[in-house]
Amino acid sequence: MSDAERETLKILWEHGPLAVRDVLSRLVERGNDWTRSTAITLLQRLEKKGYVASDKDQFAFIFRATVTREDVMRSQMHDLAGQLCDGQALPLVLAFAEQHRFSAEDLARFKAMIAALEGRRGKRGGT
Numbered sequence: 001m002s003d004a005e006r007e008t009l010k011i012l013w014e015h016g017p018l019a020v021r022d023v024l025s026r027l028v029e030r031g032n033d034w035t036r037s038t039a040i041t042l043l044q045r046l047e048k049k050g051y052v053a054s055d056k057d058q059f060a061f062i063f064r065a066t067v068t069r070e071d072v073m074r075s076q077m078h079d080l081a082g083q084l085c086d087g088q089a090l091p092l093v094l095a096f097a098e099q100h101r102f103s104a105e106d107l108a109r110f111k112a113m114i115a116a117l118e119g120r121r122g123k124r125g126g127t
Contacts, residue, residue, distance in 0.1 A: 001046075001049070001051070001072070002045075004032075004034075004038075004042055005042055005045055005046050005049075005051075007027065007030070007032065008023060008027065008039070008042045008043060008046060009046060009051055009052065009065060009072070010069075011023050011026045011027060012052060012063060012064060012065040013065055013068070013069050016064070017055075017062045017063065017064035018062065018063060018064075019060040019061065019062055019063075020036060020039055020040055020043065020060065020061060020063070021036070021060070023039050023043065023063065024036055024039040027039060043063050046063075047063070050066060050067070051065065051066060051067050051072075052064060052065055052066055053066050077089075077092065080092060
């Protein structure tokens with residue numbers, strides 16, 4: 001996914017289903033100097049890739065995201081782990097964690113997630 005496509009998809013995630021003119025106005029608000037035809041091209045590319053769908057129930061085509069932000073993050077993280085770490089997630093997670101400062105709330109969420117993962121592993125392993 002190109003940066004321009006990602007920016008367009010973010011609009012749909014943040015604002016829900018929109019007509020082309022509404023997508024374009026929000027892209028322009030973010031500082032993109034794009035035309036209507038550029039917005040249409042980006043939306044059509046995203047549709048071909050399965051990231052958005054369009055409905056023409058009203059006067060104008062309405063585009064909506066068919067994937068969540070989390071779906072795209074998971075997919076891209078999986079691809080990145082494959083490209084940089086021979087498919088291993090841990091080096092990628094550690095590299096990311098070492099470069100960021102996390103709040104006490106963030107750390108508590110990590111601990112809860114690790115505990116949940118350990119609980120699932122224990123059930124699978126029969127321990």
